[in-house]
Amino acid sequence: MQRTLTSILLAATLAFVLTACGTHQPIEGRAPDDLDRKLSTFAFMEDGDLVTFIVDTQAARYRDKSAFMPLEIAIANNGVKSLVITRESFELIDENGTRYPAASPRELYEGYDFLDIDRDRLAELELIVHGKFAAYTRYESKFSPTHFTTRDSSLLSATTVRDMVSLPRFGYLIDYIYFPKPETGIKGHRFEVFLNAQGVENPIFVKFEVK
Numbered sequence: 001m002q003r004t005l006t007s008i009l010l011a012a013t014l015a016f017v018l019t020a021c022g023t024h025q026p027i028e029g030r031a032p033d034d035l036d037r038k039l040s041t042f043a044f045m046e047d048g049d050l051v052t053f054i055v056d057t058q059a060a061r062y063r064d065k066s067a068f069m070p071l072e073i074a075i076a077n078n079g080v081k082s083l084v085i086t087r088e089s090f091e092l093i094d095e096n097g098t099r100y101p102a103a104s105p106r107e108l109y110e111g112y113d114f115l116d117i118d119r120d121r122l123a124e125l126e127l128i129v130h131g132k133f134a135a136y137t138r139y140e141s142k143f144s145p146t147h148f149t150t151r152d153s154s155l156l157s158a159t160t161v162r163d164m165v166s167l168p169r170f171g172y173l174i175d176y177i178y179f180p181k182p183e184t185g186i187k188g189h190r191f192e193v194f195l196n197a198q199g200v201e202n203p204i205f206v207k208f209e210v211k
Contacts, residue, residue: 034207042124044056048204050077051080054074055208058122059071060187062122063181064186068108068179068180069179069182069186070118072118073176073177073193074133075173078169079169081168081199082168083197084165084197084198085197085198087163090193090196093191093193095190098184100180108144108178115147116148129174136171142160143161143175143177145160187211191207191210193205
């Protein structure tokens, strides 16, 4: 009887330990509670009924010593008649609460050397969102310039930019947006990007980190 009782107690203790340990294991595809859900290793997503906003940090990881911070973005109109987006629709907030507007094409063209590399070698959202937006239509977008013609600008000249994109329902875009380098630095820090688009009443924001 004593041996049986001891065995039961040991089994119960082991089960409790295993369960407790299990609750602290990382869950694939999820970010910490204060960050948005991860779509991939470097992409964070706010997926709403009206708008999906995705921010990818792959390029930003390599630009800690640069004057600007690149973010690859994807935006989809899930449920409004028209979603109007301009460069001024974006705002970055760092850990100190400092706000940064999106960099202008002139600032980037004159002060940033990696415009083409970011799009040609470090862009990844096209493959990641292909299945998610399979039933959607992609619309041309280019909020930031390039020095040469890249794979993502075959329909535009190298320096041509678009100041505004209007997405109808079930339309989406993939693009790069840049911000002045945050005072906190880039790698190892957390940020928020706000999207204030015409067509939705409240801004959409993504909380992410650059690792």
